[in-house]
Amino acid sequence: MIDTLDDLDVEGTTVGIRVDINSPIADDGGLADDARLQAHVDTLSELLERGGRVAVLAHQGRPGGDDFVSLESHADRLAELLGRPVDYVDANFSVAAREAVDALENGDCVVLENTRFYSEEYMEFEPERAAETHLVQGLAPSLDVYVNDAFAAAHRSQPSLVGFPTVLPGYAGRVMESELDVLGSIEETPEPRIYVLGGAKVSDSIDVAWSVLEKGLADHVLTAGVVGNVFLIADGVDLGDASSDFIYEQGYWDEIDRASDLLDAYGDSIALPRDVAVERDGERYEIGINALPPENEEAAMDIGSSTLEYYERLLEGAGTVILNGPAGVFEEDAFETGTRRLYGMATDVDTSIVGGGDTASALRRLGVEGFSHVSTGGGAALRMLTAEPLPAVTALENGPRQQQPADD
Numbered sequence: 001m002i003d004t005l006d007d008l009d010v011e012g013t014t015v016g017i018r019v020d021i022n023s024p025i026a027d028d029g030g031l032a033d034d035a036r037l038q039a040h041v042d043t044l045s046e047l048l049e050r051g052g053r054v055a056v057l058a059h060q061g062r063p064g065g066d067d068f069v070s071l072e073s074h075a076d077r078l079a080e081l082l083g084r085p086v087d088y089v090d091a092n093f094s095v096a097a098r099e100a101v102d103a104l105e106n107g108d109c110v111v112l113e114n115t116r117f118y119s120e121e122y123m124e125f126e127p128e129r130a131a132e133t134h135l136v137q138g139l140a141p142s143l144d145v146y147v148n149d150a151f152a153a154a155h156r157s158q159p160s161l162v163g164f165p166t167v168l169p170g171y172a173g174r175v176m177e178s179e180l181d182v183l184g185s186i187e188e189t190p191e192p193r194i195y196v197l198g199g200a201k202v203s204d205s206i207d208v209a210w211s212v213l214e215k216g217l218a219d220h221v222l223t224a225g226v227v228g229n230v231f232l233i234a235d236g237v238d239l240g241d242a243s244s245d246f247i248y249e250q251g252y253w254d255e256i257d258r259a260s261d262l263l264d265a266y267g268d269s270i271a272l273p274r275d276v277a278v279e280r281d282g283e284r285y286e287i288g289i290n291a292l293p294p295e296n297e298e299a300a301m302d303i304g305s306s307t308l309e310y311y312e313r314l315l316e317g318a319g320t321v322i323l324n325g326p327a328g329v330f331e332e333d334a335f336e337t338g339t340r341r342l343y344g345m346a347t348d349v350d351t352s353i354v355g356g357g358d359t360a361s362a363l364r365r366l367g368v369e370g371f372s373h374v375s376t377g378g379g380a381a382l383r384m385l386t387a388e389p390l391p392a393v394t395a396l397e398n399g400p401r402q403q404q405p406a407d408d
């Protein structure tokens with residue numbers, strides 16, 4: 001059982017809140033998409049309007065990545081979205097950070113620096129060891145409680161996610177609460193239940209497919225994206241060097257054997273693309289799987305029309321559809337068709353749940369609306385769907401509880 005903001009007396013409380021505002025970054029270093037910041041507006045507004053003193057912890061990108069930047073732009077955008085001043089300090093556990101947090105008054109908000117600018121944050125620890133890191137030991141004394149609203153990062157056992165709730169009373173923010181409610185009760189959704197696994201997180205997707213097929217949660221698993229390409233190769237289709245090389249370079253070559261084992265065990269419940277889209281003379285060109293030329297040099301970048309018609313028939317009559325990852329390289333106009341059409345079909349299903357940061361960006365870019373639930377998480381959502389525990393959620397469940405005020 002996890003306490004929520006309904007269980008917290010916020011007035012005058014200094015709250016360290018972990019959010020996931022990890023966002024695409026534009027070439028100028030600013031935010032290219034603010035969806036994840038928007039997702040946390042309700043939680044942050046509630047804490048501030050209830051008189052909380054709010055210190056925001058978050059990560060951005062990964063060390064070495066082009067999107068590994070400061071959170072200053074995030075703080076500026078949060079101020080616009082919240083309609084109130086939001087301070088920023090380029091520290092997260094130093095004297096400057098503590099002074100900024102200690103200076104907060106009721107209704108104030110400060111964004112601390114990208115947690116991953118600090119080396120221990122990009123390591124995974126058991127919660128007790130995470131609690132001993134400099135980040136937690138340096139900042140926790142300035143906080144009264146910890147709120148975790150970062151569902152999309154909850155599969156990471158990193159100090160800002162599992163260390164603080166080990167030493168402070170922990171609460172779920174409104175995003176975390178909603179995600180756990182929806183993704184934690186898939187077995188209660190209407191049947192037949194269809195999973196659509198696309199995108200590029202091949203190993204996570206195969207984990208989900210095994211889990212939901214073994215547990216009888218899925219009546220069908222439809223594959224698309226890089227996941228679909230891996231299953232096609234596992235099924236003996238020669239997609240050509242371009243697609244195979246991409247899969248190898250992404251480190252997923254070993255997943256082909258896992259996909260083959262899954263097809264052996266549950267092949268009747270797994271649908272593979274029947275045609276793919278490639279680039280030919282700068283245009284989208286669709287080719288049937290059985291018509292691929294030998295030594296094909298054109299990479300399979302999307303699913304084609306025959307596949308979409310096939311998947312549409314499978315989706316008819318579904319009670320629930322759960323989707324993760326785009327159907328193709330949606331960032332390119334020529335290859336957004338699969339994601340647009342497949343995800344559009346999904347919104348006609350009674351209960352439609354979609355997950356993934358890139359997927360959510362795709363839906364906004366493509367104007368696809370009408371899902372029952374759009375998860376902020378990609379890997380975290382997939383982990384939930386395999387009923388695997390999320391370290392950050394477990395840390396909230398096992399951490400100290402705030403001493404309830406003694407009954408008078």
Ligand SMILES: Nc1ncnc2c1ncn2[C@@H]1O[C@H](COP(=O)(O)OP(=O)(O)OP(=O)(O)O)[C@@H](O)[C@H]1O
Pocket residue numbers: 198199200201224225226229246300301302324325326327328329330331355356357358359360377378379
């Ligand atoms: N056939 C394909 N070939 C190569 N890349 C593909 C293909 N289909 C989809 N992709 C890529 O997959 C990426 C998204 O996959 P991913 O699994 O990361 O989605 P997500 O789970 O929504 O994202 P996130 O990891 O942010 O949660 C996109 O960048 C897209 O270009």
Ligand SMILES: O=C(O)[C@H](O)COP(=O)(O)O
Pocket residue numbers: 020022061062152153156357377378379
């Ligand atoms: O975008 C995400 O999937 C989350 O923010 C987690 O980011 P990570 O994969 O870099 O830990």
